[in-house]
Amino acid sequence: MPSEFSGKHVTVAGLGVSGVPAAKVLHGLGAHVTVVNDGADERARTQAAELEALGVTVRLGDGTASDSGSAAGLPEGTELIVTAPGWKPTKPLFTAAEQAGVPVWGDVELAWRLRGHGGRKAAPWLAVTGTNGKTTTVQMLASILEAAGLRTAAVGNIGVSLLDAVTGDTEYDVLAVELSSYQLHWAPSLRAHSAVVLNLAADHLDWHGSMEAYAADKGRVYEGNQVACVYNVADRATEDLVRAADVEEGCRAVGFTLGTPGPSQLGVVEGLLVDRAFVEDRHKNAQELAEVSDVNPPAPHNIANALAAAALARAYGVPAAAVRDGLRAFTPDAHRIAHVADVDGVAYVDDSKATNTHAAEASLAAYEPIVWIAGGLAKGATFDELVAGAAKRLRGAVLIGADRALIREALTRHAPEVPVVDLDRTDTGAMPQAVREARRLAEPGDTVLLAPACASMDMFTNYNKRGDAFAEAVRELGA
Structure with missing residues (x-):
């Protein structure tokens, strides 16, 4: 049966995790596909060869370069662009598309429109976005849904293609979907069953252009929600996004809080996670969902993630027991407040994933006293607020990386009594020295915490390699 894409000329912008599946799916649906990609490294050439063997046209090098007879880099005949999420809206390719009246979708938009294609079940989406905590929350949510006996998967911005989930052989009951601000920017028709914005802090502003634009793209996740818009009571900006959203009639605003919940909220009471949103007579009643100790690890920001996941699961009708069982079964990914070892009475914790100040703030709030290992690429961040908030918890600080001076200066201003070791090096060998x-x-009872508040690329390939180096250095201490 011909699809709406049969014979359509579609340009896919970018290879990688999203572009290759998009090109394959569109080609399989009968579209004439041209892929453009800025890079031409070995990985790109391998991916290009794979697609060209199928009959897909691939242009490597300058993904916005003009072809003879095309306008400003728009391949001739293009009727639709499907872009990888990382491509900035300011790319000349998109300017040319706007001038030519050609729509631009992301892979998420394409996946949304292909739900139910070929007679498959169109599984509803429970969507998660926010500056920090997205992956953990989505994985917690998937674990809870699985505990309820539902066929589900954690998909989206976590390395699993949404296109594979909606076009593959497995028919899911419901999907737990992680969405970045980039993906939401290119997904105008997405309408989730329920969604959450976990938190908002300045990030990716070079891509979005302003904090207002970044927040607006995050807020798109609430548009058209059917059952619940879940927000963070402690982060007023997330509630403001709910208020601004155009949702289906009957959709509710549901808050989560680390304090005692009010009606239409989930929160914590005497060591228990409780629900006052999805219960009868929520003004008088509350449902116990789990114990705080069921959350792994039970750091404050991780408890908030668990409450957000529970809210989405409860919006979908999951029973309380499945929330408890799902949280107990959940194992966090590496480098997210991961306890590495205890050496001489000191705990060593790897939170290399704390690549910005907002994430580091949450990590620092989970321990006391702390010897803090920090530094890397600041990406334009400032550290005064972070250091001022954590000053009383700090036993000492060890600074590494290209922009460590920014953190040192903030420590001088807001925590002058805290001893600081400034390692004047940006090679990978700095990590063992930092740990020593x-x-x-x-001192015994302290926590040595790697929460860099910075990106890793000045010293390491990624935050995973940085965390691995920390863990290896800790193991050498105990050897």
């Missing part, structure tokens, strides 16, 4: 210096500063 932290051990020297720490």
Whole structure:
């Protein structure tokens, strides 16, 4: 049966995790597909060869370069662009598309429109976005849904293509979907069953252009929600996005809080996670969902993630027991407040994933006293607020990386009594030295915490490699 894409000329912008599946799916639906990609490295050439063997046209090098007879880089005959989420809206390719009246979708938009294609079940989406905590929350949510006996998967911005989920052989009951601000920007028709914005802090402003634009793209996740718009009571900006959203009639605003919940909220009471939103007579009643100790690890920001996941699951009708069982079964990914070892009475914790100040703030709030290992690429961030908030918890600090001076200056201003070791090096060998210096500063009962508040690329390939280096250095201490 011909699809709406049969014979259509579609340009896919970018290869990688999203572009290759998009090109394959569109080609399989009968579209004439041209892929443009800025890079031409070995991985790109391998992916290009794979697609060209199927009959897809691939242009490597300058993904916005003009072809003879095309306008400003728009391949001739293009009727639709499907872009990888990382491509900035300011790309000349998109300017040309706007001038030519050609729509631009992301892979999420394409996946949304292909739900139910070929007679498959169109599984509803429970969507998660926010500056920090998205992956953990989505994985918690999937674990809870599985505990309820539902066929589900954690998909989206976590390395699993949404296109594979909606066009593959497995028919899901419901999907737990992680969405970045980039993906939401290119997904104008997305309408989730229920969604949450976990938190909002300045991030990716070079891509979005302003905090207002970044927040607006995050807020798109609430548009057209059917059952619940879940927000963070402690982050007023997330509630403001709910108020601004155009939702289906009857959709409710549901808050989550680390404090005692009010009606239409989930929260914490005497060591229990409780629900006062999805119960009868929520003004008088509450439903116990789990114990705080069921959350792994039970750091404050991780408890908030668990409450958000529980709210989405409860919006879908999951029973309380499945929330408890799903949280107990959940194992967090590496490098997210992961306990590495205890050495001489000192705990060593790897939160290399804390690549911005907002994430580091949550990590620092989970421990006391702390010897803090921090630094890397600041990406334009400032550290005064972070350091001022954590000053009383700090036993000492060890600084590494290209922009460590920014953190050192903030420590001088807001925590002058805290001893600081400034390692004047940006090679990978700095990590073992940093761990040894932290051990020297720490006392029994302290936590040595790697929460860099910075990106890793000045010293390491990614935050995973940075966390691995930390863990290896800690193991050497105990050897």
